[in-house]
Amino acid sequence: MKNYSTFGEVSLFQKIKSMDFYLLFSIILLGVISVLAMYSTDMSDGNFYHSFNHALRFGVFFGLMLILSFINIKHYFSLSIIFYLLVLILLVSATFFGTTVQGSQRWINLYFINLQPSELMKIAIIIFLARYYHRVQPDAVNTIKKFIIPFIILIIPILLVLSQPDLGTSVLIALSGIAVIWLAGINIKYVVYSLLGLVISFPFVISMLKPYQKLRILTFINPDRDPLGAGYQIIQSKIAVGSGGLTGKGYLKGTQGYLDFLPEKHTDFIFTLFSEEFGFIGSVLLLTLYGFIILRILIIGSNSRNYFGKFFCYGFAISIFFYISVNMLMVLGMLPIVGSPLPIMSYGGSSMLSMMIALGIVMSARIYSREIIN
């Protein structure tokens, strides 16, 4: 069998042929669903601002993904540190000089897009750690020396994002990073220790939280304590989902979304709207589609001959799982409202961009699955 790296450039046709079409079509299907859902959220506004933008972004970034797919995986390997540092610089500038929206400073205005570097950081952290553990032997993972760098690499963006403040994204960055570190073979007891540390530091974290974040946690514990205030989102979201029933109210017929009872219906609560209109069956099918995408990524990871690709695919598969479950558990009232988008479905350029970059790298890992990186 050919080794593309060893035997020089391969043709575009061959690259296309070796793409994972299951994954590709799943992404397109998800994209179509997301545009349709976005169209439904636009009904009450009377214009199609969100659906148009969303479709445009999906198209552009999907193209970007395809381009990224054809780039040899080894280039990502060598660019990973630079990518991380670049995102870190963006993150720092967003945190200190960025645009403030709703009390949170997390955006950089790039004129054509309002970039949210913390979203990119979710991917950058996986790339960096995948590269880092590529060469580290399992025995060495648990040494202090090999632990200190990942720790620093992880803690800096977490603290930055936390200070924006953006609890949701920082939690997801942390989870993504920990996932890769754990995959690399860190002793389970360290994970336990750090969890214990988290529990111990909880009071300090709480004291650091902004009042609105504290309120969200209190509200999560009891949404009815202030039904028109902080608990409103959770209650309305549960009403929307619950009233959807088995088969849903029908496309464009969801009343909760149409009549503006759902907050953030374009972004974090898009699943609620989808669930109201398509019901239990639609929701389970959507979840299945996500599950299938995760499965395809896992298969690509397991077929990858290089650890970088393997780590990245596995790490990204776990992360995407976290994005989905945190978002869904949140809108179903089982986690506090922390603000985390549903991959591809939610409105938001940065989230879509980072998803597509990551999927591009995954696809590259597939095309160059036999690439060996030394």
Add this chain to the structure above:
Amino acid sequence: MLGDGIGSNVRKSKLINRRMFLASAAKAVVFFGIVGRLFYLQVEQNKKYLTLSDKNRIRENKLPPIRGEFKDYFGKIIAGNLDVYELHVIPEQVEDFRVLVTRVKQILKLSDKDVNKIYKTKSKQKPWETIIISDNLSWNEFSKINYYLYDLPGLKPVISVGRNYPFNESYSHVLGYVAYASKEDLSSNEIINERHVPGLRVGKNGLEKTFEKELIGTNTVQRFEVNAYGKRINQLEVQNGDQGNSLRITIDTEIQNYTNELLAGEAGSISVMDIYTGEIIAMNSSPSFNPNDFLYGIGTKKWKDLNSNPFKPLINKTISGLYSPGSTIKPIVALSALENDVIKPTMQVYCSDSIDFYEQKFHCWKKRGHGYMTLKNAIKQSCDIYFYEVARLLGVDRLNETARRFGLGNIVLKNFFENEKKGVFPSTKWKKEAIGQNWYLGETLITGIGQGYIQSTPLQLTLMTAQLANGGNKIYPTLTPNNKNIEKIKKEMEGSEDYDLPSNYPPLVRNKENVKFVLDAMFKSTNEVYGTSYSSRIEDPKYQFAGKTGTAQVKRITQAERELDRKLDQIPYKERDHAWYIAFGPYKSPRYAMTVLVEHGGSGSSAAAPIAKKLFKKIIDRHEEREKIRNRKTLT
């Protein structure tokens, strides 16, 4: 080194794959958890959330129900509806209450007093309770408010239903009036509570209150879909309410209005009854008040005036006023004595202005006395001395039995008024229970001339007269037209001579001749010389009626006062006698019975009987019109 490298690489791969497998298992568990949660919310709890979702998006707007009307016997509207333009506000829904009130003040040109009243109401109520800023907007003001409505959120112009009484004072005591539903109305009447909207007016008194459930009607309900900001997006449905039932009553407005005229300037009562059907043709109490004053909420001053007026305009004297019946009781005393075979009509008693019984002096109203009297003459001339003797022989308990049978001491109009009084017809047993004392024989004597413990409402005397006039049969007083066939009733009454046979109109006496005797005496009292109401007679047989006067003392007359022999205007108003007159007619074929009471009017013959004479003419003149309606209704 290489081998080692390969070995460690294999180990690394195995480790990663093993951990990934674990992670995937965990992921599957979480995904199943999410599916479970979705199932719980969307399938298990679907109904609950569907309801909540509807509650979210559907708002109801209840409009006030349209009240049924009252019509008189001839179908003339005596209580109708009119549109009332009101302005409501719910403080909770207003962003800045002060700004809103200032704007409304400008638009409607309200006075500072009005504005203060609004703030006062606001401080007394809960923020979600409606404040009625104005209940009496002109159409102009109403449209002006609607014009400015877009920048006055929270303000609600409302078209409400108000009551209109076209005959003002005439029907106040019969119909009562309506006013805003109070907290008590809401808690005591479930239907009011269910159909209440701010500004709803409900019956406070009289038939308006008694028939609330039938009159109130049902709300028109508009259902709107609203968005999260409460803005109406579209109307889903309108559920049209029904107007409440219209009720026709037995009263003839012409006669009713006339009684109002006759009693003008006096405190008193008039009631007229059909002696066969029990239908009440007129029922008035004077002075009255204008129920339309309550439409926009009666002012404090007006309300105080009504309450403190010594002539008690708020009391329906016909059913709630309690008086000594005086000599109007004498026909019943005579009848009771005859029925019990205590006396013969030929019994003679000498009346010499006073008589001593049990070491007490009892007087006749007539100075120097009537001389020798028989029963018929004693009724005709209303001799007190004769009736002391009759009462003495009869005893109070036997009298009580007859009087009660004829309607004294009992509610007359069952189920029509909640403020009707029973009054008192005494007996030895009653006194023992109510006062705890034994009966004195002297008390029997004064009971025989309608004084003492006896307390009657004017309507009781009307019923008594009616049941005498129809020959002594039981009838059923009512305000609801019953269109009964008169000839049938008469036949049934005549056919039921037997005291014990079951009948719709059972006889109240053993011997109808006794009733005839009493009726004849009443005829003589009105139509023969020396009769007490001779001067009020009508000789035309079409109108000719029979009656009995009554002059009821309101206080014990001292010997000194008796000797003073004051003229009426020399006596303080409150000490003057009540003037009574009971009558029935036309004498040849009686049909109507009536009672006239003039409070503190002096003697029955001078104050009450002349009113009855005028009224009788009117009633008979209206008779044919009335019968036309009855026959039409009977036929259909």
